[in-house]
Amino acid sequence: EVQLVESGGGLVQPGGSLRLSCAASGFTFSDHYMDWVRQAPGKGLEWVGRTRNKANSYTTEYAASVKGRFTISRDDSKNSLYLQMNSLKTEDTAVYYCAREEWLLTNYYYYYYMDVWGKGTTVTVSS
Amino acid sequence: DIQLTQSPSFLSASVGDRVTITCRASQGISSYLAWYQQKPGKAPKLLIYAASTLQSGVPSRFSGSGSGTEFTLTISSLQPEDFATYYCQQLNSYQFTFGPGTKVDIK
Numbered sequence: 001e002v003q004l005v006e007s008g009g010g011l012v013q014p015g016g017s018l019r020l021s022c023a024a025s026g027f028t029f030s031d032h033y034m035d036w037v038r039q040a041p042g043k044g045l046e047w048v049g050r051t052r053n054k055a056n057s058y059t060t061e062y063a064a065s066v067k068g069r070f071t072i073s074r075d076d077s078k079n080s081l082y083l084q085m086n087s088l089k090t091e092d093t094a095v096y097y098c099a100r101e102e103w104l105l106t107n108y109y110y111y112y113y114m115d116v117w118g119k120g121t122t123v124t125v126s127s
Numbered sequence: 128d129i130q131l132t133q134s135p136s137f138l139s140a141s142v143g144d145r146v147t148i149t150c151r152a153s154q155g156i157s158s159y160l161a162w163y164q165q166k167p168g169k170a171p172k173l174l175i176y177a178a179s180t181l182q183s184g185v186p187s188r189f190s191g192s193g194s195g196t197e198f199t200l201t202i203s204s205l206q207p208e209d210f211a212t213y214y215c216q217q218l219n220s221y222q223f224t225f226g227p228g229t230k231v232d233i234k
Contacts, residue, residue, distance in 0.1 A: 035223075037171075045163075045171060045214050047223040061221045064128065097170055104177050112218045113161045113176035120170060 002026035002116050004098050009121030016088050016125070022081040022098030022118055030054060030076040033101035035114060036083050038094035038123075046094075048072075048083070050101065066092075088125045095120040129153055129217050131226035139234045146202040148229045150215035155195045159219035162191055162200045165228075166211045174213075175200065205231070 008020040022034070033056075036048040049062035051072045060072050071084040081098050099114040130153040140146050150160065158178035163171040173182045175191035178198055188203040202209055210233055215226040 037225075044212075044228045045165070045216075045225040047216070047225060050223070063222060104180065106177070109157075111159060111177035111180075113173060113182075114163075114171075114216075115173045115176075115182065117170040117172075 002100075004100065004116055004118035006096060006098055006118045006121035009096065009123045011124045011126065012088055013127050014088060014090055014125055017084070017086045018088065018123060020083040020085070020096055020098075020121060020123070022083075024079045024081065024100070027100070027116075029074075029079040033112070034072075034074060034081045035099045035101060036070075036072060036081075037097045037099055037114070037117075038092075039097070039120075040091070040094045043094075048096070051081070085123070088123075090125050093123060093125045095122050128222055129156060129220050129224055131215055131217055131224055133213075133215060133226040133229050136227065136229060138229060138231050140205050140231060141234045142205055142207055144205045144234075146205050146209075146231060148200045148213055148215075148231075150193075150198045150200070150226050152196045152198075152217055152219075156217045156219035158194050159217055160191075160193070160198050161216045161218060162189075163214045163216065164209075164211045165214065171214065202231075 003025045005023045035050040052059045069087045073082045097120045098118045100116040102115045104111040160178045162175040165171045179191045212228045212230045
């Protein structure tokens with residue numbers, strides 16, 4: 001079964017740090033780009049960032065709201081994705097989901113989409 | 128950044144109704160658009176990608192159309208399990224963004 005399981009959430013004070021993990025199973029993790037998406041309480045979805053695969057040099061991109069504070073990494077040998085969150089703010093309080101990217105190649109164009117999601121882990125930033 | 132708007136933000140409908148949700152992008156995104164369904168307390172579920180391609184396992188009453196800056200998600204005959212919030216997402220630029228969501232409620 002294709003599965004993503006997040007862990008590492010919890011309560012942290014403003015200015016603190018936290019590292020989230022996402023364990024993948026049931027598919028060839030190393031082939032895929034992977035993303036983090038978050039959802040603040042009662043709010044919509046917000047894309048956090050992504051990491052490409054080894055073939056694309058593990059390059060990363062981030063939303064402006066987290067750039068310079070959050071770092072996405074992966075360990076293909078452990079089928080794991082990580083989100084290192086530093087300088088946390090109260091507005092980072094959210095459920096954090098990891099998601100697998102899949103792609104459709106048609107007419108020389110790659111169409112990406114997020115087809116597998118974890119159940120999420122909750123991060124609360126509060127004093 | 129590419130911004131997405133969705134209309135309506137809230138929709139009240141009955142079982143069997145045809146429902147259409149619109150997503151507009153602040154600049155052209157070709158067909159780099161996906162639609163997701165989310166129920167309370169659950170992770171999002173992919174419905175449509177590349178603007179009009181139905182994800183495997185998703186009922187055929189869901190369909191997507193559009194290109195450039197205007198897109199639609201249509202549910203041809205609303206079922207009880209379709210009451211949820213729907214999000215569009217653009218995957219054209221290096222920074223992906225989601226629309227604000229459309230909540231579909233029972234009339």
